[in-house]
Amino acid sequence: MGEEVGRSGQGRGHRSHDIVLFGATGFVGSLTAEYLARHAPAGCRWALAGRDPGKLERLRERLAAQYPGCADVPLLRADAADPAAVRELAASTRVLATTVGPYVLYGKELVAACAEEGTDYVDLTGEPEFVDRTYVEHDARARETGARLVHACGFDCIPADLGTYFTVQQLPEDAALRVDGFVRSNAFFSGGTLASALTAMGRGPQALAAARARRLHEPRLPGRRVRGPLGAPRYSRETGTWAMPLPSLDPQIVSRSAAALERYGPDFRYRHYASVKHLPVAVGATVAVGATAALAQLPPARRWLMGRWEPGQGPDAERRARSWFTLRFVGEGGGRRVFTEVSGGDPGYGETAKMLAESALCLAYDALPQRAGQLTTAVAMGDALLERLQKTGIRFRVASVH
Numbered sequence: 001m002g003e004e005v006g007r008s009g010q011g012r013g014h015r016s017h018d019i020v021l022f023g024a025t026g027f028v029g030s031l032t033a034e035y036l037a038r039h040a041p042a043g044c045r046w047a048l049a050g051r052d053p054g055k056l057e058r059l060r061e062r063l064a065a066q067y068p069g070c071a072d073v074p075l076l077r078a079d080a081a082d083p084a085a086v087r088e089l090a091a092s093t094r095v096l097a098t099t100v101g102p103y104v105l106y107g108k109e110l111v112a113a114c115a116e117e118g119t120d121y122v123d124l125t126g127e128p129e130f131v132d133r134t135y136v137e138h139d140a141r142a143r144e145t146g147a148r149l150v151h152a153c154g155f156d157c158i159p160a161d162l163g164t165y166f167t168v169q170q171l172p173e174d175a176a177l178r179v180d181g182f183v184r185s186n187a188f189f190s191g192g193t194l195a196s197a198l199t200a201m202g203r204g205p206q207a208l209a210a211a212r213a214r215r216l217h218e219p220r221l222p223g224r225r226v227r228g229p230l231g232a233p234r235y236s237r238e239t240g241t242w243a244m245p246l247p248s249l250d251p252q253i254v255s256r257s258a259a260a261l262e263r264y265g266p267d268f269r270y271r272h273y274a275s276v277k278h279l280p281v282a283v284g285a286t287v288a289v290g291a292t293a294a295l296a297q298l299p300p301a302r303r304w305l306m307g308r309w310e311p312g313q314g315p316d317a318e319r320r321a322r323s324w325f326t327l328r329f330v331g332e333g334g335g336r337r338v339f340t341e342v343s344g345g346d347p348g349y350g351e352t353a354k355m356l357a358e359s360a361l362c363l364a365y366d367a368l369p370q371r372a373g374q375l376t377t378a379v380a381m382g383d384a385l386l387e388r389l390q391k392t393g394i395r396f397r398v399a400s401v402h
Contacts, residue, residue: 017047017093018364020076022110023100024048025055028124028154031353032099033059037067039357039392041365047074049089080106087113095120097153097360103130104203111149112138118145120363124356126156126249129203132210135374136217143373150380152253153359154352158377159183159327159394160250160272161257162386163342165378166396168264172334176267179254179332180231182239182275183246185325185347221259224266228255231271238330238339243273257378265333275328320346328399339399351394358388 021036023029025048033048040046050056056075063070076092078085080100090096090113100106103125114121115138125131131151142149152158164179171177228251236243251272258264323346331338344351359377362368366384377385390396 015092015094017045017074019044019046019095019097019360020049020089020093021046021360022049022078022080022089022096022098025050025052025059026099028349028353028356029099030059031349032097032357033063035353035357037063037070037073040361044361044364047076047093049076049078051077051079053077080110083109083113086110087117090114090117090119090121093119095122095360095364097122097356099124099356101125101127103127104133104206108133115142115145115147115149118147120148120150122150122153122356122359122363124154124156124352125151128249128252129207129210131249131252131374132207132214136210136213139217139374146372148363148372148380149374150359150363150377151374152249153356153377155325155347155355156248157250157253158355158359158385158389159325159342159344159347161253161376161378162389163327163329163340163396164254164270165257165261165382166342166386167329167331167338167340170338170340170398170401171265171331171336173263173265175265175334177265177331177333178269180236180238180243180271180273180330181250181254182236182241182243182273182328182330183325184241184275184328186323224259224262225268226255226258226264227269228252229269229271231273236273236275239275239328241275241277244276246272246274248272253376257376260376260379320350323347323350325351337402339401340397341399342394342396344394354392354394355389358392359385362388 019036021029021033024033036046048056048059053075056077060070060073060075063073076089078089080086086109090110096110096114096119098107098110098121100110101124103123104127107123107125107130111121111134113119134149134151138149152161160181163181167179168177230247230251231243231245233245234243251270254270254272258268258270324344325347326341326343329340331340359381362381362385366381368381368384371380386396
């Protein structure tokens with residue numbers, strides 16, 4: 001996945017913007033814009049982009065009321081379905097960050113434009129189908145142009161990816177390694193998140209076809225083995241909770257980091273679980289998710305479910321302030337066992353906006369490995385992004401070593 005290349009840049013140093021935020025007026029987009037307004041370094045040339053000039057203007061006014069320097073932030077109009085417009089958008093910036101999902105419906109033209117223009121790209125997708133299609137269709141071209149296409153730069157999947165990366169660093173080199181991740185959170189979701197999840201659930205056949213196509217294109221891994229099995233429900237003595245397997249994008253992203261980085265050892269396995277204290281809650285949640293997935297197969301039912309919470313809506317500031325997440329890891333290998341943890345505040349929105357913005361800033365400004373193509377956060381940014389997130393208050397810590 002990706003490879004080390006010389007970065008031609010295709011005139012990247014002469015572009016009008018360092019970072020463009022596309023989908024800036026959506027729920028998580030506006031939170032990301034607020035984060036950039038507070039934390040973008042002096043001299044950062046960033047811009048807001050979307051399809052509605054009126055909404056962009058109102059967002060800029062809200063930002064400028066608190067951060068006067070934002071009064072001059074450029075506004076760029078583009079529709080995700082307009083190839084010419086998104087190509088122009090990609091050509092104008094060094095890094096393009098997008099919050100516009102479901103990505104399988106609205107992300108295709110944007111990522112294609114970035115691959116063609118040699119523009120670094122970050123998104124918040126948790127959709128395996130979209131990631132697989134991007135690899136098949138655009139990885140090779142991105143490696144030619146020097147573009148870094150980095151998906152899942154939010155709660156999907158930075159805590160799992162960088163948390164595993166951090167855990168592996170605490171284990172011996174050149175040993176078979178096993179890492180299990182256990183997620184807990186009290187957070188709520190937005191309409192956009194619901195729409196993306198339901199869209200993905202309703203596209204089972206397409207997702208399977210995309211995964212098969214990817215396997216045909218991916219190179220073999222000679223001399224090493226990497227796995228990300230689903231696992232089975234069980235009681236976890238390590239965490240004192242019931243561990244329910246999570247069929248999310250996270251294990252796939254972690255596995256791709258492991259395949260690209262030899263530090264993960266000759267034989268690596270990662271499993272990803274929801275960590276639930278009480279068995280009845282675990283069973284109830286499993287039944288609810290299964291029922292939702294079944295309903296999502298029926299277009300009328302899927303539209304009805306999406307209508308319960310419109311895109312652009314989400315938990316208010318008070319609810320987000322009470323939200324938190326922890327992702328605990330148990331890592332084993334080479335005669336050593338470590339317990340690590342990644343934790344933070346509201347995962348889906350506050351921390352996700354922070355992760356997306358810091359990923360874009362990291363690509364724009366930090367000294368990083370000379371790699372291109374479709375990359376994970378660990379492969380593209382690794383230690384640099386880990387350090388950035390730690391400075392923002394997201395905690396990566398070693399709990400114990402045995």
